[in-house]
Amino acid sequence: MSIRKLLGTIVLAHVLLFLSFFLFKDLFWPLFTASLLVLGIFSIRNARWKTPSPLHIFYGLGSGILLYLIFYIGKLVMLYLFPESITQLEELYRLVAPEQGWHYVSLILVIIPGEELFWRGVVQDQVEKSNLRYPIILAALLYMSAHIYAGAFLLLVAAVLAGIVWGYLYKRTSNMTVPILSHLVFDLLLLVFFPLL
Template sequence: MIIVNLIAAHLLIGFSFFISSEYFWIIFSISLFLLSMIAFRSRLIYWTKLKKTHLWISLCSAVMLYFIFFTGKALTALLFPDFLDTLSLLYATIQPYQNWHFFSLFLLIIPGEEFFWRGYLQTKLYERFSPITSIILSTMLYASAHLYSGSILLVLAAITGGIVWGWLYYYTKNLTISILSHLFFDFLLFIAFPLL
């Protein structure tokens, strides 16, 4: 079943990137909603009571991740400026600019990614592999779904974020922590201090 669900994830996300850019947000939002439903039906997601320390962990990890991306962008601009041109073209499609885009991003897309890739897939991989191997495998599979964007930088970004959020989920045994970290990070990246 895990193979079928992975194929479904690739088809949905791939279609989101291949369709006309004016429909990206609609299709991508629907795709993450459907992947969320797959995750919830699996009944695999770990939840525990949220503590104040969890909020700090989420916030600090998001800030750390943002500075990693900030440094990565500066190095890329210095060493591989052509990659930034490609990323800028991609951002013209995926950058949220309408109000409903932001609502979808923070209430549907980000939670949906965590529900499916960490809550469902990573937990499922625990059944056959060690936690570290499961984090790495789920991260690589998560990143592979970003290949359809055509941007190697977005794939590398997915690997970096996937490792951090996967480790948070494993360490805290609470998917809410990963979701909050992802939310804080995207707030920094898209609203507070955009890198592009």
């Protein structure tokens, strides 16, 4: 894939997330699901897969839990320093927290795999092949940039930090299953089992 095609796919991701997070917020779940389905299908043939070892499963589970704990502590610090940021956090949860049964199915089967397939399996791989410096960080910054339309600083911080972790896991293990598992654990803790609100 050329740099031009890569930039084209990143622009497509931006357009889809702009529609989902900003322009049609009332239709967030259907649009976001459709967006990640499109990006995931486009990306699935590029990802590296293999049967995960017990160590890979440990990496996936452990990193997802660790990321959640970091963000939990970060939230406490943020609210202590900037108590007004609770409003932004509440607005973000109103938008992205799953409520209906199909939201949970979409999150687990479409959104999380679609994000990892696209941002790690296509974008990060292509950045690495382009011999650009710091490909994991650059791919994480690109991942973060597509979340700007949510208007939540905390989401941008989460996207870049988690993107670096998931990018490292993908690079280290050469196995898409590991970042997907980590992302799944992180999102389930953050959005379902122990929300930060």
